[in-house]
Amino acid sequence: xxxxxxxxxxxxxxxxxxxxxxDERFERAVIYVCAHDDQHAMGITLNRPVDGLKxxxxxxxxxxxxxENHREDIVLMGGPVERERGFVLHTDDYKSPxxxxxxxxxxxxxxxxxxxxxxxADGPPRKAILxxxxxxxxxxxxxxxxxxxxxxxxxxxxxxxxxxxxxxxxSAALAKLGISADHLSSEAGRA
Numbered sequence: 001x002x003x004x005x006x007x008x009x010x011x012x013x014x015x016x017x018x019x020x021x022x023d024e025r026f027e028r029a030v031i032y033v034c035a036h037d038d039q040h041a042m043g044i045t046l047n048r049p050v051d052g053l054k055x056x057x058x059x060x061x062x063x064x065x066x067x068e069n070h071r072e073d074i075v076l077m078g079g080p081v082e083r084e085r086g087f088v089l090h091t092d093d094y095k096s097p098x099x100x101x102x103x104x105x106x107x108x109x110x111x112x113x114x115x116x117x118x119x120x121a122d123g124p125p126r127k128a129i130l131x132x133x134x135x136x137x138x139x140x141x142x143x144x145x146x147x148x149x150x151x152x153x154x155x156x157x158x159x160x161x162x163x164x165x166x167x168x169x170x171s172a173a174l175a176k177l178g179i180s181a182d183h184l185s186s187e188a189g190r191a
Contacts, residue, residue: 009036010142012104014160015043016152016173019184025080028170031135032089032156034101034109041137044089044109046129046160047169048077055130058086059120064113066120074164078131087134088115089161090125107161127162152177 015031031043055073056066078087092108094100099112108125119128137145145151154177160169171181 010041010153011036012107012156014046014154014156014173016154016170016177018150018152019181021150026135029135030160030169030173031079032103032107032161034089034103034134036142039139041142042081043135044078044087044129044131045076045135047166049166050075050077050132055119058130059116062086062113062116064116064120067122070120070122073128073130074166076129076131076166078133079135081134081136083133085111085133086116087111087131088119088125088128089131090115090128091162092125094118094123094125094128104156107156127158129162152179 010033013033015029015033017026017029021027021029026045029048030046032046033041033043035042053075055075056070058075059066077083088110089103090108090110092102092106094110094115095108096110096112096114099114100108100110102108115125116130118124119130146153152174154173157176159165160173160176163169165172174181174184
């Protein structure tokens with residue numbers, strides 16, 4: 001399910017926070033937009049690790065049996081909305097009937113317990129991140145923020161989506177656009 005590059009909607013694209021964003025929860029944030037239409041938008045922040053929380057620990061707390069050699073992936077803070085709810089952004093080699101939302105070509109989002117069990121068993125999906133909460137916008141809210149130059153829009157790559165260099169994802173996302181963080185001003189311009 002490829003995103004139409006001419007679409008006004010941003011599903012399957014990245015939001016990259018501009019310096020000087022008025023909300024510290026989104027300072028230097030890189031958000032993958034999972035759904036966007038004229039009524040709402042939702043995304044998962046890709047560069048906010050939850051301090052000291054690893055995927056096997058969270059899965060065990062949720063009563064999911066974890067494979068012995070399970071990878072020690074960290075858990076991300078996906079956003080300020082529904083922070084107690086888990087969201088798994090993953091490659092499309094995994095699908096949970098009725099619980100998986102195709103986002104873009106090769107990428108899907110699942111919120112079912114079945115995906116947690118698949119992660120615990122080291123089965124598919126091939127690549128995944130587990131996030132608590134999401135970033136959400138009501139009708140017209142994201143569009144208004146775009147007009148106020150709060151976000152830059154970019155295209156994701158596997159390193160930005162699933163890589164573990166969270167500290168540098170913001171500058172890497174900017175670099176993909178040909179922008180150096182050193183050259184960005186925290187003041188929005190008006191012509």
